[in-house]
Amino acid sequence: MKLEGYYSSGQFARLANVSVRTIRFYDAKNILKPSYIAPSGARFYTDSDLARLQQILLLKYLGFSLDDIQKLTIKETDLPLMVNSLRLQKKLIQDRIEQMEQVEQAIDSTIEEIRDSHEIDWSHMLHLIHLTNRENRLRRQYQDASNINARIRLHRNYSVNPQGWFPWIFQQCHIKDHAKILELGCGNGALWYENIEKIPPNCHIILSDISSGMLSDARRNIGKDDPRFTFEQFDCQDIPYDDHIFHLILANHLLFYLDETGHTLSQVCRTLLPDGTFVCSTYGRHHMREISELVTGFDRHITLSDEILYYKFGLENGKNILSEFFSSVECIQYEDSIEIHDPQPLIDYILSCHGNQNQYLLDRYRDFRNYVEKQTKKGFHITKEAGIFVCRP
Known part of the structure; x- marks a missing residue:
């Protein structure tokens, strides 16, 4: 079946460079529903669905849970909403870059401490643990900024x-x-x-x-x-x-x-x-x-x-x-x-x-x-x- 302006699940998956299984999984989890379902049950997607998929994949890459992703993305897409969403995603990426820079500095400091004193400063190690355990704050920070x-x-x-x-x-x-x-x-x-x-x-x-x-x-x-x-x-x-x-x-x-x-x-x-x-x-x-x-x-x-x-x-x-x-x-x-x-x-x-x-x-x-x-x-x-x-x- 050929529908103008629509992609089958397979076409949509290839276009986005993900597996059909991934597309079906997001459908089953009610995160990315198809824009049209044929009487035969075949699923079809549009270009606007790509915008939602982009948000989903970015938030997944940044460590958000599926429940969080469902709450943080909007099913409809228009240009002002997309611009605002991309700005917030940019801010989230900047926050993650800053966090990873802090982790890098903490690792370097810990390595230097071990080399100089030949023992571990456990306060440095605790600081490193705290830095690498901050993902649960990202959803709140993302929402606060938005x-x-x-x-x-x-x-x-x-x-x-x-x-x-x-x-x-x-x-x-x-x-x-x-x-x-x-x-x-x-x-x-x-x-x-x-x-x-x-x-x-x-x-x-x-x-x-x-x-x-x-x-x-x-x-x-x-x-x-x-x-x-x-x-x-x-x-x-x-x-x-x-x-x-x-x-x-x-x-x-x-x-x-x-x-x-x-x-x-x-x-x-x-x-x-x-x-x-x-x-x-x-x-x-x-x-x-x-x-x-x-x-x-x-x-x-x-x-x-x-x-x-x-x-x-x-x-x-x-x-x-x-x-x-x-x-x-x-x-x-x-x-x-x-x-x-x-x-x-x-x-x-x-x-x-x-x-x-x-x-x-x-x-x-x-x-x-x-x-x-x-x-x-x-x-x-x-x-x-x-x-x-x-x-x-």
Whole structure:
């Protein structure tokens, strides 16, 4: 049977340089289903199926499990989605290259230690074991990078306020030369690389995050050779620094994710100088509400967040929470909104959220894209309600 634009399983396997058995295995595991099944049961694939196969083979090469691959790839393919996917795959490859370079350095160091002392330094060996046992972190790093980049793109490219969120926050910090600064939960370092020319030359800025993947992104975006920056991985609920050493501590959209907000705030107070400043940001109850209404209009079962973050720490209750730790708390709101006609950045944002949306949308991606296209055709307005608290001891 000959179908125009379709390949049989055998043709598709030869085209991709894999075995027919591999194609059948991915079909059976519901990872790569054929685009058409003939009444006879014969399977047929298209050129667009090659894009999904490329993602599958790359993630498999990088050590992801089949369950992970099923969750990290999308069945439908269009050009914007493919570009975004390839960018993320490039970032993942960069992370793996950095990891392998660290493994190489650790092996060289261990060999040199054995040659010089004729014995094994078991702390070096333990470090090597830890480096070579990091594959289980890759899925989380891949997802973190995908999610934060999708959210930043939507805000950066479609917000009405021309100043932008990160330049605005930087302006509110009033950073002076020789300041010692700590950012908790730095993410990909956007606050700093978007303001890199404005940073005084003699500052010491410590960027911290619990995710090694986020720190790798931040280091890559800012540059490894900028002497003003150091990068440290730790949990912000246990800040590993001496008392009263920082002029400025920042927590951008972080506190509402914490289980023990009060414990982190006490750590901030301990490490902040008596005349220092703590700047933290959060949302209000109306922030991005039109996006939630959009997805529930498509499927009422979808929720974009497992919990309502502004209930834990928001513009409405943040001052009361912070006033237990700081004598002065000032709320400054950022005036902005989003106006968008392009559906793809909005879809990327929705898929990046922390709720249950992917279990309802990934199998219906084409229908959902058509739905969003109709909703955004005449323009789509999104409310932004965000701001910062400026706190002093």
